[in-house]
Amino acid sequence: MEIRSKYIREQRRYSRKDLMDIFHLNQEETVVFIIKLKAYGVLKMVKATFKEKDLTDLIDEEIEIVDVEIETEGYYYVFTFVGVLTVGNIIIKCFPKYLLHKEAPLDEMKQVLKVLNHYNSKEQIINLFNGDNEQSAFNLLAVILYILNDYYENGLYTNQEDVIETNGDGEILWDNTINDTFAIICNNRPFYTELQTTNTVDDEMNYFKRLHQCILTECSKKLEDADLLELFEMDSVVISEEELSDFGDVDYVLYRLYRELNVQFSTRKQRVLKTIYAYILHSKDSEDNYGISMYGTNSFNLVWENVCAEVFNNQLSTTIGKMKLPMELHKDYQERKKDTLLEIIDKPIWRYFQSDGSGHDNPAKKTLKPDLISLYEKEAGMCFGIFDAKYYNIILEKGKVKGQPGVGDVTKQYLYQLAFNPFILKNRFACVQNAFLMPTEEEDALLNGEAEIEMLKGLSNPPLINILVVKIPAKQMYQYYLSGNKLDIHKEYLFL
Incomplete structure (x- = not known):
């Protein structure tokens, strides 16, 4: 499916024909597109008057409530959002209204997205859904960005295991040393040339570490395909050749994640596991149903x-x-x-x-x-x-x-x-x-x-x-x- 990535100025007045031309939509696709955006409060309609055309701000009294499927002329469409929106295969990069002289302000948008991230940095929740409850559409973009940003900041999900080493630097296991090694007796005292010690190491083949690597690689590829890696100034992450199907069917993977959640007490690990769980559970449906994802605000x-x-x-x-x-x-x-x-x-x-x-x-x-x-x-x-x-x-x-x-x-x-x-x-x-x-x-x-x-x-x-x-x-x-x-x-x- 072809990705269509376009810039839109916040609060600029667009006609329906403008939207059709910009996003290469037919009449029926345009109606669905408008209905979806209006449902999430990021697109408003105002009457197409000469006075309205040159305005750069929007007040509540100007907003019209009309049937999108019936009305085709006589209205402007106004994006009241700053950030990035995805609607199926359409990527909308909404830049602030004061940027008047560029139609594709890449550098300015990079900075604006950093500001939005800084503004929201005190929030401890992940915006999994575009709304107040889980019946709202799954916010795939926000979840992908969280997974990648967490990786850049904290690295891979790891589990550790205790191993026994010979003459290692860890604590000496005397029971193992006495029972499993030979002693040299001198002056009626035993001397052990090989000491059994304990050490804690990362489990390199851990199921959840491999799963994390797979999801990170997949998320990075999605942003790259959507032409968003550069905009968010992220490096490509290619650290796995495995596919999600290599870890079992979806229900089995979710079951393993659920069990792992029950034995992990680290807040960061729990958050990563929950986000991966949500990503696997909802991402396929979100893509198949042309769901909306958003990163930004309609209150800039x-x-x-x-x-x-x-x-x-x-x-x-x-x-x-x-x-x-x-x-x-x-x-x-x-x-x-x-x-x-x-x-x-x-x-x-x-x-x-x-x-x-x-x-x-x-x-x-x-x-x-x-x-x-x-x-x-x-x-x-x-x-x-x-x-x-x-x-x-x-x-x-x-x-x-x-x-x-x-x-x-x-x-x-x-x-x-x-x-x-x-x-x-x-x-x-x-x-x-x-x-x-x-x-x-x-x-x-x-x-x-x-x-x-x-x-x-x-x-x-x-x-x-x-x-x-x-x-x-x-x-x-x-x-x-x-x-x-x-x-x-x-x-x-x-x-x-």
């Missing part, structure tokens, strides 16, 4: 937020007693040293009026929550940065603005600044910066403009500042993120 905005928070050294959850401040913590906050910046924001009060006219205050549990707060040095002194990571493709030009955050987003940035103003003023920060941080494919950062709501600026004295619109090179941010380093904000971006 959360990834961008995490990248910005890590690289800009988010201080929101740091206790104020441990922060580097322009001066000693102001006396008004001395008793709140163990509070975080989030905890010093006022919470809403819901006041109940009793029959006698008195009131009872009920503080809410939640309050405003900024994306990230960064404290950094400038020539004038310490700066208090209130930043919001926005995954938008804004177009801000003379007489033109498109793809911008909503009025609610602008309002919240002013309110965050207002909430922190007492802390900023009393602890004598030299300046405040309030900004939206948006990704760009360009090499250099750009101060694109600012957002302003005049009536909100006067809520404070001194007046609240406007919200800057800053485009940040995603490539540079990912490099910092993957290396675990923090960015020197003012040194890199003089306008902040």
